[in-house]
Amino acid sequence: MEYLFYSLAAVALISGALVVFQTHPLRSALWLIVNFFAVAGLYLLAHAEFIAAIQIIVYAGAIMVLFLFVIMLLNLRQPEEELARPRLGLKIAGITVAVLSAVLIGMGLAKVVLKPVTELPVGLGNTESVARLLFTDYLLPFEVTSVLLLVAIVGSVVLAKAKLR
Amino acid sequence: MNMPLLILLTALKITVILVVFLTAIAYTVLMERKVLGFIQLRYGPNRVGPWGLLQPLADLVKLLFKEDFTPPMVNKVLFIMAPMITAITAFLPFAVIPFASQILPDTITVYGQTLDLKAAGLNQGVIADVNVGILYVFAMSSLAVYGAVLGGWASNSKYSLLGGLRLSAQMVSYELALGLSIIGVLMLAGSLSLVKIVEAQKNLWFIFLQPLGFIIFMIAAFAECARTPFDLIECENELVAGYQTEYSSMKWALFMLGEYCHIIVASALATTLFLGGWQGPVLPPIVWFVLKTFVLVFVFIWVRGTYPRFRFDQLMYLGWKVLLPLALLNILVTGVVILFLG
Numbered sequence: 001m002e003y004l005f006y007s008l009a010a011v012a013l014i015s016g017a018l019v020v021f022q023t024h025p026l027r028s029a030l031w032l033i034v035n036f037f038a039v040a041g042l043y044l045l046a047h048a049e050f051i052a053a054i055q056i057i058v059y060a061g062a063i064m065v066l067f068l069f070v071i072m073l074l075n076l077r078q079p080e081e082e083l084a085r086p087r088l089g090l091k092i093a094g095i096t097v098a099v100l101s102a103v104l105i106g107m108g109l110a111k112v113v114l115k116p117v118t119e120l121p122v123g124l125g126n127t128e129s130v131a132r133l134l135f136t137d138y139l140l141p142f143e144v145t146s147v148l149l150l151v152a153i154v155g156s157v158v159l160a161k162a163k164l165r
Numbered sequence: 166m167n168m169p170l171l172i173l174l175t176a177l178k179i180t181v182i183l184v185v186f187l188t189a190i191a192y193t194v195l196m197e198r199k200v201l202g203f204i205q206l207r208y209g210p211n212r213v214g215p216w217g218l219l220q221p222l223a224d225l226v227k228l229l230f231k232e233d234f235t236p237p238m239v240n241k242v243l244f245i246m247a248p249m250i251t252a253i254t255a256f257l258p259f260a261v262i263p264f265a266s267q268i269l270p271d272t273i274t275v276y277g278q279t280l281d282l283k284a285a286g287l288n289q290g291v292i293a294d295v296n297v298g299i300l301y302v303f304a305m306s307s308l309a310v311y312g313a314v315l316g317g318w319a320s321n322s323k324y325s326l327l328g329g330l331r332l333s334a335q336m337v338s339y340e341l342a343l344g345l346s347i348i349g350v351l352m353l354a355g356s357l358s359l360v361k362i363v364e365a366q367k368n369l370w371f372i373f374l375q376p377l378g379f380i381i382f383m384i385a386a387f388a389e390c391a392r393t394p395f396d397l398i399e400c401e402n403e404l405v406a407g408y409q410t411e412y413s414s415m416k417w418a419l420f421m422l423g424e425y426c427h428i429i430v431a432s433a434l435a436t437t438l439f440l441g442g443w444q445g446p447v448l449p450p451i452v453w454f455v456l457k458t459f460v461l462v463f464v465f466i467w468v469r470g471t472y473p474r475f476r477f478d479q480l481m482y483l484g485w486k487v488l489l490p491l492a493l494l495n496i497l498v499t500g501v502v503i504l505f506l507g
Contacts, residue, residue: 026318030315033311049295049296049297050297050300052297053297053300053301053303053304054300056304056307056308057300057303057304057307060304060307060308061303061304061307061308061310061340062307062337062340065307065310065311065314065333065336065337066337068311068314068315068318068333069314069330069333069334072314072318072326072329072330073330126296126297127296127297127357
């Protein structure tokens with residue numbers, strides 16, 4: 001189990017880094033899909049089957065397809081010109097921010113006390129327990145989120161219709 | 166039972182199922198050509214073997230020996246990966262579809278050694294009874310679109326790209342209707358496990374309780390498989406062959422394999438969700454399962470021989486403005502009835 005965890009974590013980290021370091025947006029998107037799979041595998045190891053399935057269906061199956069769709073439509077021609085080299089000031093600023101955030105995250109992580117893994121309650125991440133929590137303790141945030149999504153849908157319809165007129 | 170033996174036996178079971186499944190796909194192609202022939206008042210293939218029964222074999226040999234041409238302008242890695250993604254994501258859903266109740270006794274004795282087959286469900290008529298089985302199927306079918314989209318993009322040809330884009334728009338649209346159409350079944354069965362859903366239909370098939378759900382499911386499944394009347398991605402008079410245009414030989418065959426695999430999986434899934442799965446009187450369970458599945462496969466072919474193709478705006482209209490509201494209505498009515506009846 002540990003080997004599975006570490007190999008999945010390694011895949012997640014490496015693919016995550018590759019998302020950032022690719023120059024072509026389509027390749028970044030594809031590495032992001034690999035990343036989603038690795039994270040879904042980590043959920044499975046934690047016995048959260050429902051979350052893992054939703055991760056694949058929503059992120060890899062729906063959102064990334066739309067991303068690819070947009071990238072392909074906007075990027076029909078292969079990028080011909082070389083990417084502009086970043087200027088020195090930008091480089092220094094970027095490196096400073098990266099080092100600072102690494103230090104901050106490292107300081108945060110250093111304070112984490114590692115405890116031996118205790119057995120998780122049975123069925124913690126399965127459909128029934130997630131549904132029960134969503135419709136009891138977290139009912140209000142859940143419903144508010146759905147209203148938020150509805151607003152987004154109505155907004156996109158309004159924008160699309162405004163263009164037609 | 167020790168671990169290596171367990172893995173070996175599981176691999177053996179998966180291999181046997183996969184070989185049977187592949188044979189079924191090959192003969193579905195023959196069945197399609199034969200049935201379409203009868204619908205159009207001609208014979209269909211009848212030269213290779215009696216009634217053309219060896220035709221799939223001849224087709225396979227022909228495809229294997231054809232020149233495997235990769236056009237020079239393509240993105241090589243993605244061009245090769247796309248057919249693989251299509252074929253693999255098409256096969257994977259079958260892992261959770263139960264095709265029989267119990268196929269082997271609990272224990273068998275080989276050379277004086279008693280094997281406990283209950284470990285890892287080796288004696289069950291399903292490869293893996295996952296508690297989110299139906300979500301797993303949807304996850305895999307939602308990944309199937311990548312094969313077409315990446316193939317279309319990597320081919321670097323306008324017909325391929327347009328075909329890939331059309332398919333992704335179509336699949337994303339109909340996935341919603343497909344997903345919502347089965348919520349009623351899940352509410353009635355009270356589980357996401359396909360094995361439990363089949364067991365819940367012991368007394369009454371869900372098609373009688375969810376007729377609207379079944380119809381929406383079948384229409385959306387036709388669209389997900391990109392079959393007539395929704396086969397806009399490869400309509401030959403405007404897109405040559407859609408995302409498959411630049412493919413040849415076995416790479417093309419993998420796309421075809423994926424297409425027929427999707428038809429069988431969709432039929433098997435409809436059987437499992439709405440037609441009581443492997444349950445039925447007199448005949449053994451596996452016979453019932455195959456029979457029901459192939460009745461639905463026949464419907465797929467029958468529709469292809471009967472209906473003309475939709476226009477793209479009609480396709481989108483049907484998906485978003487007809488099927489989606491109907492599916493939501495179906496969920497509402499099912500919920501109200503369940504609430505009042507208990």
